[in-house]
Every structure is written in structure tokens, then in C-alpha cells.
Amino acid sequence: MREAILRAEVGDDVFGEDPTVRALEAEAARTTGKEAALFVTSGTMSNQLAIALHTRPGDEVIVGDGAHVVFYESGAGAALSGVQFAIAGAGGLFDADAMEERIHPTAHWSPRTSLVCVENTHNRAGGRVFPQADAVAIAERARARGLGVHLDGARLWNASVATGLSVAELAAPFDTVSVCFSKGLGAPVGSALCAPRAWIERARTLRKRWGGGMRQAGILAAGALYALAHHTERLREDHANARRFAEGIAKTPGVSVDLAGVQTNIVNVDLAAPLTAEAVAAAARRRGLAINASGPRRLRAVMHLDVHHDDVDRAVALLSGAVAELRGTR
Ligand SMILES: Cc1ncc(COP(=O)(O)O)c(C=O)c1O
Known part of the structure; x- marks a missing residue:
């Protein structure tokens, strides 16, 4: 390009x-x-x-x-x-x-x-x-x-x-x-x-x-x-990465994802109270993962051509670590 x-x-x-x-x-x-x-x-x-x-x-x-x-x-x-x-x-x-x-x-x-x-x-x-x-x-x-x-x-x-x-x-x-x-x-x-x-x-x-x-x-x-x-056909890689991320992060206690709603390259990650999206996003950032809060208890993850398959597993590990830290379980 x-x-x-x-x-x-x-x-x-x-x-x-x-x-x-x-x-x-x-x-x-x-x-x-x-x-x-x-x-x-x-x-x-x-x-x-x-x-x-x-x-x-x-x-x-x-x-x-x-x-x-x-x-x-x-x-x-x-x-x-x-x-x-x-x-x-x-x-x-x-x-x-x-x-x-x-x-x-x-x-x-x-x-x-x-x-x-x-x-x-x-x-x-x-x-x-x-x-x-x-x-x-x-x-x-x-x-x-x-x-x-x-x-x-x-x-x-x-x-x-x-x-x-x-x-x-x-x-x-x-x-x-x-x-x-x-x-x-x-x-x-x-x-x-x-x-x-x-x-x-x-x-x-x-x-x-x-x-x-x-x-x-x-x-x-x-x-x-x-x-x-x-870059149009390769969008299916982003969709596969989004599904992989969604299924991976949904296993974390305190986190839920509407898996049926994950249809393309975006994943909404919902947090159980008292976790807040701002606090989890900040903890994730300290660990090296940039993710946005899109609501009081919702994070939004977006896959794109600079996100590799291996990055997805790393992102899941970093985000679930941040959640565990705030829940006091790690
Ligand atoms: C659905 C939708 N429409 C429009 C836009 C606007 O795009 P831009 O950031 O180029 O103004 C965005 C940006 O994320 C979007 O998600």
C-alpha cells in the first residue's frame, strides 16, 4: 500500500x-x-x-x-x-x-x-x-x-x-x-x-x-x-480471529460474550459488577493490551489486518489477567 x-x-x-x-x-x-x-x-x-x-x-x-x-x-x-x-x-x-x-x-x-x-x-x-x-x-x-x-x-x-x-x-x-x-x-x-x-x-x-x-x-x-x-477477501481472517477471541475470553470468570452476536470483526465483552470497563481497560493497558470501554461495563475489541492469529491468544491472556487482577483472584 x-x-x-x-x-x-x-x-x-x-x-x-x-x-x-x-x-x-x-x-x-x-x-x-x-x-x-x-x-x-x-x-x-x-x-x-x-x-x-x-x-x-x-x-x-x-x-x-x-x-x-x-x-x-x-x-x-x-x-x-x-x-x-x-x-x-x-x-x-x-x-x-x-x-x-x-x-x-x-x-x-x-x-x-x-x-x-x-x-x-x-x-x-x-x-x-x-x-x-x-x-x-x-x-x-x-x-x-x-x-x-x-x-x-x-x-x-x-x-x-x-x-x-x-x-x-x-x-x-x-x-x-x-x-x-x-x-x-x-x-x-x-x-x-x-x-x-x-x-x-x-x-x-x-x-x-x-x-x-x-x-x-x-x-x-x-x-x-x-x-x-x-484487503476485502482477507476480512474473513478478522472474522475468524473475532470468534477465536470471543470464545477465548468468554471462559474468563466475570466476563460474558453474546457469542451468537459475534458475526464479523467486532466483539463486545460484558463485565459482571463490580468490574467496570474503565478499570479493566486501564489494567489491560498496563499489561500491554489496548482495548476501549464502550459502556460502563462493556469493552469493545476490534480485529483488523494488523491483528495476527497469535495476537488473539495473547490478547485473551492479557485481558483475562486484567480481569482476574481486579477480581482479586490473581
Ligand atoms: C458504523 C460507522 N459509521 C461511520 C463511521 C465514521 O467513520 P470516520 O471515523 O471515518 O468518520 C464509523 C467509524 O467507526 C462507523 O463505525
Whole structure:
């Protein structure tokens, strides 16, 4: 990837003259089955561009519980597009009935519900795959009610590898799709918004307005192109490592893992009281393992291309040592 970045041909992308960015955008559009794509700095930017395109200030956006656009995008939906959010279902995944319950009736005192966002795989739900039948039904019902449909596909290749469905099949129900090259795919920077061409042209204007127009961005696009060519199939190694980690750590007293929920590269590790995630994460760090607290008693472990099979066993040993230390059993 470093070699590809070094050799990348570049131009001024604000003028549409960077051939490597153009190649990446064409590849992202082809892979997701959409007409066009726009290279952006982050998944946050591509999600927020989509929200801005689909909504007007005062609108409401339906999302799943724990959605990235609500939890981790610094309030951008409210700050940049003036929207509020309604949560459908529990735990991140939801079906068309749960969505429909959240659509406001048309009345001058109600917010206009204009968009539904699906996240696949779902980050806070521990990398769960959004069932495709539900995605299809949600999109159909949403369209019938006049709503737009956006897919936060930051880890769409993980969903593809886990289900055997192509990225284009997973993206097909949606008007707009955000994909990230900088997660498990291992590129240093970048995401793409994929959508009909006219939408992408509107997004290009907004991207510039938000300060996201980049000049010789081909050095970044080259990393993403390399990741698409070389790092998608290997995601199944991350999934196998996640399962190995989950099964290993679940044996530790004071720890539980919903093994059925471990479907891709993320493992949510739940701790029994009085253990706290902050204290266990700090003890693990002292032992040489970096792991994040994602809730008061929940840790989140993520597998990626820099995590080797052997690292997984080491991580299990370090984390279970940290837990035992805090429980006073070691
Ligand atoms: C589901 C999901 N969407 C969007 C993003 C945003 O990506 P970025 O960190 O590139 O803004 C992330 C990041 O982890 C994510 O997990």
C-alpha cells in the first residue's frame, strides 16, 4: 500500500483532475452498484452529506439504537442539517414495522420524517449484520411513505464476506450509501458517498462548503484502491480471529460474550459488577493490551489486518489477567 501511495498519479481534485481519485470513485460506484461516488475524508463526512441531501432543517431521521450518526458524529446532524433523530427498535437492528411506528403523521405540529438510516454492519451492536430481508422491506415501506433511505456501510465489506451477498446487493435497497476504506480494509484515510450522479454533484458542492475539497488527494485514494484490490477477501481472517477471541475470553470468570452476536470483526465483552470497563481497560493497558470501554461495563475489541492469529491468544491472556487482577483472584 505504501508503494501504491508513493507511485500515485495526482492532480487537483477540486478541479476534478486527480486521476487516482477518479479511478477510486469509479471503482466505489461500480462496487456498490450506484451511478457515481464522491471521495471524502471520513465516514462521518459521507454520512453527514447524505443526511444533508435527504433532509431539511426541522426534519426527523429514523435510525437504529446506538447508530453511529447519533453516537459518534459530534452532533453533526443537528449542527449541520438541523435534524433530530428517532430511534427504531432496540439493540441497533430493526424491521419495517419498528420503522413505521416512528414515522410522524403529516401535521403542521409534527416534525417531517424524511429519512431512515440503516447501519451495516452495526458498530455498537458488536458488528452484527443487518438482515438483508429487513433492509429490503424497510426501503420498500420507507419509499411508499415518501422517505429517503441511507446506508451507513462503514463495514459493508465485512457484511458481504459474512453473508456471501455482494456489496452491490447489500447496497441495492438504498438511495445513498457511505462506505469506508479506513476501517478493516486498512487504508489510512477515506470514505465514499455512493449515489445517483445528480446527488453526487450536490454533495460535491456541500463537501467544498464544509472544507472537504482536497487537492492532490490521489495519494490517499491510492491507499483506498489498494485496499479494495487486496484487503476485502482477507476480512474473513478478522472474522475468524473475532470468534477465536470471543470464545477465548468468554471462559474468563466475570466476563460474558453474546457469542451468537459475534458475526464479523467486532466483539463486545460484558463485565459482571463490580468490574467496570474503565478499570479493566486501564489494567489491560498496563499489561500491554489496548482495548476501549464502550459502556460502563462493556469493552469493545476490534480485529483488523494488523491483528495476527497469535495476537488473539495473547490478547485473551492479557485481558483475562486484567480481569482476574481486579477480581482479586490473581
Ligand atoms: C458504523 C460507522 N459509521 C461511520 C463511521 C465514521 O467513520 P470516520 O471515523 O471515518 O468518520 C464509523 C467509524 O467507526 C462507523 O463505525
